[in-house]
Amino acid sequence: MGAAIGGVGLAHWHEQGDQGLVADIPSGPIAVLGGTGALGAALAARLNAAGCEVWIGSRDLDKARAAAMQHGPAVRGASLAEAAASCDIIFLTVPYAAHADTLSQIREAAQGKIVVDTTVPLRPPKVGRVQLPAAGCAALEAAEILGKAVRVVSALQNIGAEKLGSGKAVDADVLVTGDDGEAVELVRSLLGRLGLSSWHAGPLANAAAAEALTSVLIQINRRYKIDQAGVRITGRAKDAPAPPRSLSVTAVPGLPMFKEGDDLGSAITQALVDCGLTLQDGDVVVIAQKAVSKVEGRTVPLSTVAPSDTALAAAAKAEKDPAVVELVLRESQELMRVVPGVIISRHRTGHVLANSGIDASNVDSRETPTVLLWPSDPDLSARALRAGLEAKSGVRLAVIISDSLGRAWRMGTVGAAIGVAGLQALRDRRGESDLFGRELQATVIGVADEIAAAASLVIGEGAEGTPVAVVRGAAYDPDPADGGIGALLRPLERDLFR
Ligand SMILES: NC(=O)c1ccc[n+]([C@@H]2O[C@H](COP(=O)([O-])OP(=O)(O)OC[C@H]3O[C@@H](n4cnc5c(N)ncnc54)[C@H](OP(=O)(O)O)[C@@H]3O)[C@@H](O)[C@H]2O)c1
Structure with a gap:
């Protein structure tokens, strides 16, 4: 199966455990806008460790370059627009307060590409309480700002930066949503390469559930003193191989x-x-x-x-x-x-x-x-x-x-x-x-x-x-x-x- 939309062509698919057919990952650099921050730096480190070329985008070029140097030669620092222009897959890892503004800055550069929105629409200090915007969720707002030629996928809202950056296995699943099935599968493939287990959780509007869940997890972290709780989807896909027996x-x-x-x-x-x-x-x-x-x-x-x-x-x-x-x-x-x-x-x-x-x-x-x-x-x-x-x-x-x-x-x-x-x-x-x-x-x-x-x-x-x-x-x-x-x-x- 194959297709090419914008700059990202999907040529191959492969089986990924219980989770069915997922797309092979395209080669080419990946942008992390906000890669100077907590989640972005963790993501850049994981991408780098998986052999991906990474462009860290920042409002401040010097800050971007300094952050890139922490990772090694396969990670570069750039302005937000340059990073977006240089990559076909663009992760957005900035606070909700900077969400709309950052998206507006990269709108042109992102046309025909995949933008992966990780944003949780939180307005501190009440982060343990679900706060969703009038449009339904941050991911739908992103799609609205970027326009129809950009395939917006939503992911990673429920994975703590520390866990992601640890380089170790992450004991939680990623819910991935999007209106373009191929883009969703491609992002899932990429997450799989980073060692993350993920599920296609439906259309982009369903990102509301993943975004809201973060506040639920924050509550659970506080109440039970858990270090970055996550979610796990239980059950087994029909015809999937039996899981190994354990006691x-x-x-x-x-x-x-x-x-x-x-x-x-x-x-x-x-x-x-x-x-x-x-x-x-x-x-x-x-x-x-x-x-x-x-x-x-x-x-x-x-x-x-x-x-x-x-x-x-x-x-x-x-x-x-x-x-x-x-x-x-x-x-x-x-x-x-x-x-x-x-x-x-x-x-x-x-x-x-x-x-x-x-x-x-x-x-x-x-x-x-x-x-x-x-x-x-x-x-x-x-x-x-x-x-x-x-x-x-x-x-x-x-x-x-x-x-x-x-x-x-x-x-x-x-x-x-x-x-x-x-x-x-x-x-x-x-x-x-x-x-x-x-x-x-x-x-x-x-x-x-x-x-x-x-x-x-x-x-x-x-x-x-x-x-x-x-x-x-x-x-x-x-x-x-x-x-x-x-x-x-x-x-x-x-x-x-x-
Ligand atoms: N932290 C987590 O564990 C986690 C987990 C899941 C999802 N998320 C989501 O990921 C996004 C990033 O979270 P984070 O914790 O990584 O945030 P953060 O460290 O506070 O900020 C990330 C980067 O965003 C940029 N930025 C742009 N405008 C900003 C503004 N007005 N104020 C502050 N920073 C601004 C900054 O980069 P420059 O100064 O270089 O431009 C900053 O380094 C959020 O939407 C969050 O909901 C976070």
Whole structure:
């Protein structure tokens, strides 16, 4: 496809990710009027870094030349009219107060060319409030001043100068509007070359939305102390390639030190609101067992425990506190190994682990030695928390209660699931095909453990005080029937090492 209007010919088009067919960029210099200022200098730097020849236009020739020298030999300084006359694409980056006057000065030189207006029609000091001119927006005013032979495109109103000038990836989209589709695509191509993601957002009149959005973003920057907030368009173009899979794991900050009787669901919901994180369908909330146990009153002062003879004997062998060993016995079905320093037991719930999960870390023992037991029924605890969080958030969730467990054949502890709700603890992929069409015979994934392990990377084991994490993007099978953790536990008859 190709066309030539004025000095800018559009000869080629190419695919740009999700965003469809965009035009190839013409060679030739690009003018930045106001390139001595914040946005213009950032734009000139980015254009220069992308290999473009740039003309900085200024009201003051010396100022233009001095600014150009900051960038290097491919950037020149000129008067506004000379810069406009020398280039086929002209960016306008001056304050709204100078908008009409600057456009009038370049009207003649701009005929047949593309002018990219970045102006936000703000009249300080109330810049956090949308102010649009009677004509609808600054871009329409520009088109009116320049006349029909100039193709006005509007862009960049929502990209902060600092971000643009950083040379790094910009985590925001550019809304590009214009009445000439080819000019819009050409500008989008140029923005793509600068590493900016953009969308054709409709006719030039729609520039009103982008111009107005800047005041909205200024408000958001102030209110949430964000460094140059931007906008992102979500959704995916039909037939676009699937985006790469990703997983996010976020610790929830600001939770209180839990105590017996606290409402976990309410506390987590409040902390999520405070940190600006909104739960989404399919999120998995992972909570450390200790927080659940504390709320359920599972702390035991050791002074209240009378060790039995069995406990005394096992304690002597394991060289451990007899009261702790008594609790290990009460919490277990059987002791599987007792050696100095270690007791491995089968917990009431069927998990095989050290000390029946009894732990003294992160438990207040300042007045009297105290330990913490696992929740009475971790699956039930997970179900209750899930019900509370779902009722408050209105989205479908899964909940995992996690603890750090050792592994029989490997050193080091790993976060593992001890109770689940809303997800199947195992992900059975048998019967699916591999890359070559071969049917998977034995692939059953311990997905609840995998998610718990990922969450433990941010939940922390020490004094972090962040017992809850939200895991987003994990592939798991929902479990409306709430079968619980049982599927993860190897049945005794399949224990090859007993
Ligand atoms: N800053 C941003 O983050 C940002 C982001 C998006 C959009 N924008 C838009 O981009 C445009 C430029 O913003 P900016 O922050 O870069 O502005 P700026 O630094 O204050 O000014 C840019 C340049 O405009 C020229 N200018 C012409 N007449 C002027 C006048 N009456 N008063 C002041 N300067 C005048 C000056 O260049 P000479 O003296 O060399 O002529 C100045 O260096 C604005 O329309 C703004 O809404 C800015």
